[in-house]
Amino acid sequence: MKALKMRSAIGRLTGGRGATNALRKAYGVYRREGMAGVRRKLTWLRAGAPGVIDAGEYARWIERYDRIEEAVLESIRARINAFSSAPLISVVMPVYNPKPEWLAQAIESVRHQIYPHWELCIADDRSPDPAIRELLERYAVDEPRIKVVFREENGHISAASNSALSLATGAWVALLDHDDLLPAHALFCVADAIVRNPSVQLVYSDEDKIDASGNRFEPYFKCDWNPDLFRSHNMFSHLGVYRKALVDEVGGFRLGFEGSQDYDLAFRCVERVEAAQILHIPRVLYHWRLHAASTASGVEAKPYAAIVGENAINEHLQRQAVQGAAEYIDYGYRVRYALPAQPPLVSIIVPTRNALHLLRQCIDSVLEKTRYPKYEILVVDNGSDDAETLRFLTSIAENPQIRVLRDARPFNYSALNNRAVEAANGELLCLLNNDIEVISPEWLSEMVSLALQPRVGAVGAKLLFPDDTIQHAGLVLGIQGVAGNAHKHVPRATRGYFGRAALVNSFSAVTAACLVTRKAVYEEVGGLDEVNLAVAYNDVDFCLRVREAGYRNVWTPFAELYHHESATRGLDDDPVKRERFECETAWMKHRWREALKHDPFYSPNLTIERDDFSLAWPPRVPSIA
Template identity: 50%
Template sequence: MVAIQQLRSLPAGEPAGYAAQGEDLQFEVEAAQGELPVPGWYLLDLRFALEDGRILAPCLYPDYGGGVSEALRIGLAEPARDGRSRSVVLIGSRLHRLRFDPSESRARFAMEQFRLRRISRPRAVWELLCGIQRARREVLCEEAVGAGLRFLRAALRGRMADGGKALLQHYRLALRQGAHSYQHWLARYDRAVAAGSCAADAGAGGAPTPDALAADGAETASSATPAAPTISIVLPVRDPPLPWLRRCLDSVIAQTWPNWQLCIADDASRSGAVRRLLRDYAARDPRIVLRLRENHGHICEASNSAIELATGSHIGFLDHDDELAPQALEEVARAIVEHPRARLFYTDEDKVDESGRRFEPNFKPAWNPDLLRTQNYICHFVAIEAALVRELGGLRAGFEGAQDHDLLLRCAERLDDGQIVHIPQVLYHWRVLPESTALSGGAKPYALEAGRRAVEEHHARSGVRARVEVTEHGYYRSVRSLRERPLASLIVPTRDRAALLRTCVESVLQRTAYRPLELLVVDNGSSEPEALRYLGELRRREHVRVLDWPHPFNFSAIVNHAAAQARGEVLCLLNNDTEVIASDWLDELVSHALREDVGAVGGMLYYPGDTIQHAGVILGIGGVAGHAHGHLRRGSNGYLGRAGVVQNLSAVTGACLALRRALYAEVGGMDESLAVAFNDIDLCLRLHARGYRNVWTPHAELYHHESASRGPEDTPEKRARFLAEAAAMQRRWGELLRNDPAYNPNLSLESLHFDLAFPPRSRISRVSARVPSPLTIPVNA
């Protein structure tokens, strides 16, 4: 190992090793004996002894004779806590030289092991699969296992196969997305970590002063200079370990925003050391006020005691072993000034362990009321206008374990969309210990029941008849009662492919419990004898009407034609390559579609192999939109539970989409200039633009034999049409496609699985804002 760039050997007297002189560290790897490794599969074992800094994104650069390039880069597994790393490496051709880059971050370290040994193909399959599982910390996906089996069968026959390349792609993707990738993201983009200072983005002058921030806010709000906000932090305390309590208190004292108050209520801690520590901190800083309760009243009473001490304009909530990021209150104060109408603010968060390692970031969507009814996605850090907290009576006894969820639901009942602001920055660190429910992902039964009652009472106060259930994964499902059951018109465009159509139609008629319904099958010029015979049968079936559309294919025009003849109050667009699974699918869709605030409603679609095809749409993925959680196994939770709960999304697929017929007419139906692609996305966004919420539910389940009836975009004409429709969507909805309020700017637009964005798209506060008025958008232009 020969250091060739930005690496300085440590002098005698210090531990053997190197100090980084930059962030592009390079070693030349030379063969101790003979030549460099010959082509084949290898296992690389590394062991670092880290003195300071981080080892991030280690990699190899092979030179096969054409020089070193990024296209040849081989990513390696980042080291575990013991400094060890094991990676599978494929040397594809004869090596001329080999470069090893140990890290993209400054560090002081020693290389204790660099062992590259050749392995057999069966061993490579095993190591690749194990590496994928280690990186993702979850059950192996079906595609990776399938690729491994294909590769193994080919290896046993003595030949190479595509399975090897496919498995290697899964492996490399897993390394990029693995458990340590958040450390890499933090080192590059987190304000405090990357700069080593919480004032990194404030320029030479450091954090803004309250007067400067208020002046900036006056320009933003175009009004008189607002008062700089003071944020009162409510901290209930009950016998926490002293080290974590100190870390918690110190994180408040270290805030870059000076206008804060820390309101502590000790809930009769049994430890005298806890009370002595609290008194000591209160004596050191006049902004810390303390109430020592004589009786243990649990978290609601203790929090309310602390709220009584609060004098700030806004109240934030902190747990006694958690930490705030140094700039947390500064960013909240900035958002308060920039959004003078807003009354509730929340941020992103992550977890922190005993050693201070941060992991499992929770990157949240903007205001998402349906998601809040399924889980407390807002959680930490939240700051609420003090007057609103007092107006609601603070936290309610009897909801211990879900007291914050209950408070947020009650706040939401008093606020409109523009009064709830999401700040997409990680500003809160949730402490997890080996026995912690935050680490295990579990929840105590009493907390789940308290949360269930909180959601149920929220519905009752809102005039909604709904039964709330706890799902098997610990979330909430609201089963809404239908006061009336209007006629639902199901629109199924079709052409030929009788077997597909038969599967769809018969599953609808035989497995759907909802009545009344009518099935409108729109024939777009079928010519195959079998299809014509089946269409003839359908013309004589009860609840079925066959409509003819003898024109060139245009999905939007076909649906508009059927919608004009539909008799139902609710329309349901349904592809002819779908298949009903559960009998209550239409009840679920209709129960949401009839809500006055709801636009389009979409369901869960699976591939025939029981992996997810559609769990809602994320804008911007692939340029326009992509389906969330694609290819996860049926029953998977997805990102922070979002593959298994009802939520608001900006769009859902037209393969299964329900909405009120009156709304369809209100927005002018589907845009017929979008003949094939994105017409469903455009419809959803025009509903969104008028203030309606689009809803996705996992409780309406169907199979989708995707695009089986039309085939892929595999001709120059089809590709040109697709590109033209994508360009039209970019012109019309470009800003929204870059900043989906149901997603997060810290998450990637190159992945269906909520992976981290490198780099993030935005670092500013964001309101759950509506897009510009649809009156400026020509529907059929």
């Protein structure tokens, strides 16, 4: 029976393609997680958007980990009483003709906050429904912390938000839409974060959606500050909290950016602070109401918002003197960064040993399909002894664009690349495995354009298995003990968890199977570690040292290549290789023991047991009080 189930699973895991790879995948899932894991994987793939968390599973997770018990409430109150200076938070709410019951629920969600030091600043944008004015006037009389201004003319959301902002006297401003909800602990979590981090300027939290029946679903468990992801979609959004002085400094909300006015505001604020002053709270502190007219139901509900968001990004790029342009791509934005008029030389480094069919495929695909105009190829021959391979190496050396370097030492991936870098003429380096096949002509242009951006260290590509499923879409620390591939084995067209498999964004690390970096950065951090990491995890270690030096590592889905993974040197399945792998794993766990505890580019509410962005049971989040 299990065999029949497995065969059935194989077809469904890959759509009938690639039976051998499918067997490995299905058996791997079964061995780790049993048939329940195989069923979970199938559900995930059938969803078309792996990473979207099942509503029923999320409800169970909420019940277990997102309820505030009375004992916790006591601790929270004690914590508030211990604040040496409790920040006043002004909740800003523009209002225009919502359903009265939704507006009342939004206001009540503020009134029921555990944290008492708030004010609710409401600006009604001349709602035509008289029930709205009556409701707001009643609340203003009943609750002294609620302030209301009634605008004399309808000016739309930016103008109304500025009117609400004019009522604010708090040092901090939190944004709340007129039909959304805050959980009772939201403002406490914000205030506590501010007290613990006095230099912070901007705070944002996780969020989810809520329907008319009060059911919560689609939680967005975010990573810490990720500027590249922020240029791809508004990851800041809800709950967004700003230091009031900063909002005043940038001039509040801008007219003409209605629909993405908060995105534009966040851009202008982010430009004036350091990354360390932007704080993420890994808790769901905002419930975004889903209804036909809200952007929670998709940008198609407000198509103008997509265009305005594009404008906000482009003006941000102009203010930052970044040559590039954003375009809306249905599920987010793509920023195309411009290459210099004289593109720099890229040295493509390809270590190899025999494996003629792979090497020829790799070199031919680079030469035939790469549109980037200025590159050299350095083939590092690690002791090939196959006659046909040697003849091929001799023939390609006649191409002035290719050099063959001989290095017959025992296989040491790090050392082979480091030696080649010494001989490289390029301003940029591209580390490329010999089992890589180019399939997108703009792959190198895309990666170079990102690598040339300020404070970008390494750039990774979207690598695919030959059956058109994802092999690499960024590396997440902690998965498989050290690091694992995000979204591995999902279909090529999958957008992934809130677009992260289809949008440019930063990760802690990217694979060196295809990695572009500036030569100066490579040399600054000392290249790959050839002493401790001859084969495994040298790319993860390199990227972590790059990050430690103050750079960020970026992954792009717009550079696609096939990766015929491990086809050259095989799997680490013999005793010698296994011992080496275990030693290198132990070294990584010791060297980066603190970094591996928390990946800032991944949520502690998501699992590190698997690579599918599913829920963590339990989450790796400290106690709330």
